[in-house]
Amino acid sequence: MSKRIDVKDLNVYYGDFLAVEDVSINIEAKSVTAFIGPSGCGKSTFLRTLNRMHEVLPGARVEGEVLLDGDNLYGPGVDPVTVRSQIGMVFQRPNPFPTMSIRDNVLAGVKLNNKKISKGEADALVESSLQGANLWNEVKDRLEKPGSGLSGGQQQRLCIARAIAVEPQVILMDEPCSALDPISTLAIEDLINELKDQYTVVIVTHNMQQAARVSDKTAFFNIAGTGKPGKLIEFGNTQNIFSNPTQKATEDYVSGRFG
Amino acid sequence: MSSTLTPVRSKRSALTKGQLPKFAPYVVLAAALIVGAAILGVIGFNAFGWGIVSAILFTIGLVGWSAIAEGSRKAKDKLATCLVVGSFLIALLPLISVIWTVLVNGIPGLIAPGFLTSSMNGVTGVYDNRAVEEGAPVIGGIYHALIGTVQITLVATLISVPVGLLTAIYLVEYGNDGRLARAITFFVDVMTGIPSIVAGLFAAAFFFAVVGPGTKTGAVAAVALSVLMIPVVVRSSEEMLKIVPNELREAAYALGVRKWRTIIKVVIPTAISGIASGVTLAIARVIGETAPILVTAGFATSINNNVFGGWMASLPTFIYTQILNPTSPANPDPSSQRAWGAALVLIILVMILNLGARLIARVFAPKTGR
Ligand SMILES: Nc1ncnc2c1ncn2[C@@H]1O[C@H](COP(=O)(O)OP(=O)(O)O)[C@@H](O)[C@H]1O
Ligand SMILES: [Mg+2]
Numbered sequence: 324m325s326k327r328i329d330v331k332d333l334n335v336y337y338g339d340f341l342a343v344e345d346v347s348i349n350i351e352a353k354s355v356t357a358f359i360g361p362s363g364c365g366k367s368t369f370l371r372t373l374n375r376m377h378e379v380l381p382g383a384r385v386e387g388e389v390l391l392d393g394d395n396l397y398g399p400g401v402d403p404v405t406v407r408s409q410i411g412m413v414f415q416r417p418n419p420f421p422t423m424s425i426r427d428n429v430l431a432g433v434k435l436n437n438k439k440i441s442k443g444e445a446d447a448l449v450e451s452s453l454q455g456a457n458l459w460n461e462v463k464d465r466l467e468k469p470g471s472g473l474s475g476g477q478q479q480r481l482c483i484a485r486a487i488a489v490e491p492q493v494i495l496m497d498e499p500c501s502a503l504d505p506i507s508t509l510a511i512e513d514l515i516n517e518l519k520d521q522y523t524v525v526i527v528t529h530n531m532q533q534a535a536r537v538s539d540k541t542a543f544f545n546i547a548g549t550g551k552p553g554k555l556i557e558f559g560n561t562q563n564i565f566s567n568p569t570q571k572a573t574e575d576y577v578s579g580r581f582g
Numbered sequence: 583m584s585s586t587l588t589p590v591r592s593k594r595s596a597l598t599k600g601q602l603p604k605f606a607p608y609v610v611l612a613a614a615l616i617v618g619a620a621i622l623g624v625i626g627f628n629a630f631g632w633g634i635v636s637a638i639l640f641t642i643g644l645v646g647w648s649a650i651a652e653g654s655r656k657a658k659d660k661l662a663t664c665l666v667v668g669s670f671l672i673a674l675l676p677l678i679s680v681i682w683t684v685l686v687n688g689i690p691g692l693i694a695p696g697f698l699t700s701s702m703n704g705v706t707g708v709y710d711n712r713a714v715e716e717g718a719p720v721i722g723g724i725y726h727a728l729i730g731t732v733q734i735t736l737v738a739t740l741i742s743v744p745v746g747l748l749t750a751i752y753l754v755e756y757g758n759d760g761r762l763a764r765a766i767t768f769f770v771d772v773m774t775g776i777p778s779i780v781a782g783l784f785a786a787a788f789f790f791a792v793v794g795p796g797t798k799t800g801a802v803a804a805v806a807l808s809v810l811m812i813p814v815v816v817r818s819s820e821e822m823l824k825i826v827p828n829e830l831r832e833a834a835y836a837l838g839v840r841k842w843r844t845i846i847k848v849v850i851p852t853a854i855s856g857i858a859s860g861v862t863l864a865i866a867r868v869i870g871e872t873a874p875i876l877v878t879a880g881f882a883t884s885i886n887n888n889v890f891g892g893w894m895a896s897l898p899t900f901i902y903t904q905i906l907n908p909t910s911p912a913n914p915d916p917s918s919q920r921a922w923g924a925a926l927v928l929i930i931l932v933m934i935l936n937l938g939a940r941l942i943a944r945v946f947a948p949k950t951g952r
Contacts, residue, residue: 379835381758408838418829422851422946432837435847482833489837 325523326392326409326492327352328373333387334552335368335377342368344552346387348542355515355524357534357561360544360576365553366527367415367497369544373525374410374495375403391492408432411486413496417478419470419485426466428481429453432489448488456484457514476507483514493523501529512537531577535565543573602651607644614639637668684926691923694720698927701726703884707910714913722909722916724924726885727900730800731931733889734879734896735869737804738811743861745808746815753816754823755845773813781809782874789878800889803879803896807868814867818860822853855943862939866932872898897928 328350335343343365350356358366371377372385375396389396396406419428429449433440440448449466453459458480462473470481479499486494496515500508515537518524528534534541541564546553557564557573568574618636622628641664649657691697705722712718749766757763785806789797826849834844850857880893881903904921908914 374836376832376836379832404838404840407836412832412836414829414832414836416829418827418833420830420833420848420852422848431834432839435834435837435839435843437843485833485837 325352325521327523328493328525329388329390329393330373331388331390333369333372333385333389335365335372336384336386337368337380338382341552343372343544344554346555348555348558350523350525351540352392352523353519353521354539355519355526355537357538357541358525358527358544359529359531359534359541360553360556361546362529363549363553364544364546366544368553370495370497370525370527371412373493374412375406376412378403408489409491410493410495411489411491413479413482413486413494413499415498416502417475417482419473419478419481421469421471423470424467425462425470425473425481428470429484429488431485452484452488453481455487455518456480457510457517458484474507476503476510479503479507479511480514483511483518487518487522491522493525494518496524496526498527498529500533508533531565535561541565543568543570543576545572545576600652601656602648606647610643610647611636611640614643637671640664641668681929684922684929687919687922688926689923691720691919691921692926694723694919694923696721697723697920697923698728699723699725701883701885702909705883705909707912710908710910710916711913713916714910720916720919722920724897724900724920724927726882727895727897727924728927729885729887730879730882730894730896731869731898731928733887734800734803734807734875734894735865737801737889738807738868739861739865741804741808742811742815742864746812746864747819747857749812749816750819750823751845753820755841755849770813770816773809774817776809778806778810778868778871779873779877782806782877784809785874786878798878798880798893799891800879800886800894803875803894804889806874806878807871810868810871810874811864814864815861818863819853819857822856822860823849825856826852851946854946858942858946859939862935865935869932869935870898870928872902875899876902897924897931900924901928 330346330348330350333343333346334341335346346369358370360366368377373389373396377383377385385397387397391406391409395401419425420431423431426449427434429452430440430445433445433448450459450463453462458477461477462481465472470478473481479502483494483499500511503511512533515524515526519539526534526537538561540559541561542558543556543564544553545556557568557570559569564573565577568577614636615632617639618632619627621635622632641661644664645657645661648660700721700723702722703726709718709721713720749770753763753766757766782803785802786798788805789799789802830848830852831844834848835841839847875896876899879896879899881899882893882895886892886894901921901924904917904924908917910916
């Protein structure tokens with residue numbers, strides 16, 4: 324229940340502005356891949372092209388191919404909605420739906436699409452998703468309470484539960500811990516470790532220790548200067564990127580000598 | 583923990599030194615009221631002048647005392663507080679005075695037998711003369727005007743809310759600030775400024791052209807009112823939809839939810855309480871319209887339950903005709919009593935609407951708490 328992603332020669336634009344240039348990368352199924360790099364180098368932009376969330380912004384477009392187990396996401400006739408139901412996303416700031424209870428937040432992917440689901444199935448899905456997000460024990464007694472009453476870390480795990488409830492092949496996370504305290508961060512990192520048994524996980528992080536702790540492979544993005552496009556500089560096993568990078572820029576960045 | 587607290591001392595804390603005592607405003611207020619009464623007593627007493635003079639004396643006294651005892655920063659603070667509270671009271675005056683006048687004048691009309699349940703059908707000046715001269719009860723009521731107002735406003739709302747809400751959705755979710763969106767925004771702004779009588783003439787002319795000359799029905803009035811309502815609904819819904827965070831839309835898209843479903847199930851529910859109060863404001867704006875209803879629905883004294891046929895009364899036109907053309911020109915008092923009663927009912931209707939909107943807002947508001 325997880326697929327690989329292969330990106331070929333991808334250029335990403337905001338209108339006329341080329342934000343990310345010529346990225347090719349192969350992301351294995353059932354692995355955790357971390358994207359690191361300085362602010363503004365296009366990590367989020369690139370991540371959002373992997374489930375066609377980029378084009379939601381007016382004027383945003385993409386050139387190149389993104390293959391999900393060989394099928395091009397940007398092929399003719401591909402419905403972005405189908406793509407997004409296979410490739411889920413967790414955002415930087417926890418964003419549970421404020422009008423919904425915890426339970427309804429988990430079921431949002433099902434309910435918002437008007438899929439019929441029996442109460443028993445729904446209960447089972449809520450429990451398994453919350454278990455999967457390590458949140459079940461904390462919220463099982465207040466499933467009908469609003470999701471906004473949870474702590475930031477709990478809300479983020481609720482968003483992860485919401486994402487895995489639609490049973491995606493791939494989960495993309497854009498700095499999922501940057502708004503969280505260290506304890507919640509650890510809880511999410513543990514969770515990412517468990518998620519990779521079932522899902523392909525791609526995580527953007529600002530925190531290099533975090534990349535080193537959770538990821539199998541790391542991609543380093545960099546930008547030559549403001550107004551220039553971001554580029555993929557180096558991609559390899561996390562171990563190698565941190566202890567033995569081949570590029571000077573990577574070494575400078577991971578050793579904190581950047582800029 | 584308590585052992586580290588210093589025991590309560592009777593001496594005033596050094597940190598609160600140089601402050602006016604808590605009772606200071608009350609002392610000043612009492613003094614201002616007494617001195618104010620004395621001054622007014624000299625030049626001729628009236629309650630309104632007493633309030634004004636006392637308020638000025640209070641401000642001067644409190645600020646002066648504070649300047650002496652506390653220094654200029656605190657004195658300025660007190661002055662600002664007095665000005666703010668004073669402006670608030672002044673703003674409240676007309677409201678209270680209107681409500682008071684309408685209550686005092688309207689209650690006798692409202693409690694007259696059959697006021698809410700009968701129309702003016704068959705009520706002639708003879709009855710009004712008898713009511714004044716022989717003390718018979720004032721008969722005749724507003725039932726026909728009440729159902730007219732309710733039906734016309736309801737139809738206007740049924741037209742305006744879908745049109746206005748869909749326009750707002752187009753502008754916020756699909757317009758992308760393109761040429762069409764900007765044109766719509768411009769025309770909505772223009773519509774906001776249309777005088778209500780012009781809206782009435784437009785609806786009348788439109789129906790004359792389409793249905794036939796002289797078409798005056800509740801539906802024509804409803805169209806006129808919706809011309810006035812639509813821009814208000816568009817504007818307020820647009821603002822409400824705009825403040826729904828984009829993150830929520832993206833969260834839904836990322837779950838594989840289509841755009842229109844996201845709008846219906848995430849965006850609108852998140853904004854519904856604001857939209858509901860916007861709609862209420864729009865209704866409150868048009869429910870008291872008189873001129874456009876006179877030229878579109880005419881005026882009736884008997885019950886007409888059909889918005890699509892025949893002339894129809896409404897509360898504002900009822901009030902207008904009762905005052906302008908009393909049922910008995912010799913004894914206008916019963917007519918004026920009915921007009922005030924109708925005004926009171928109109929205010930009560932608007933209040934019920936407001937409460938309804940609050941209820942909707944309460945039910946749909948984003949849930950908080952754990
Ligand atoms: N909505 C947008 N419109 C135009 N340019 C954008 C937008 N979002 C990001 N960018 C630009 O794209 C580049 C990459 O941004 P981003 O992907 O957010 O970087 P990162 O996530 O690595 O910090 C930046 O130069 C940024 O200014
Ligand atoms: Mg980013």
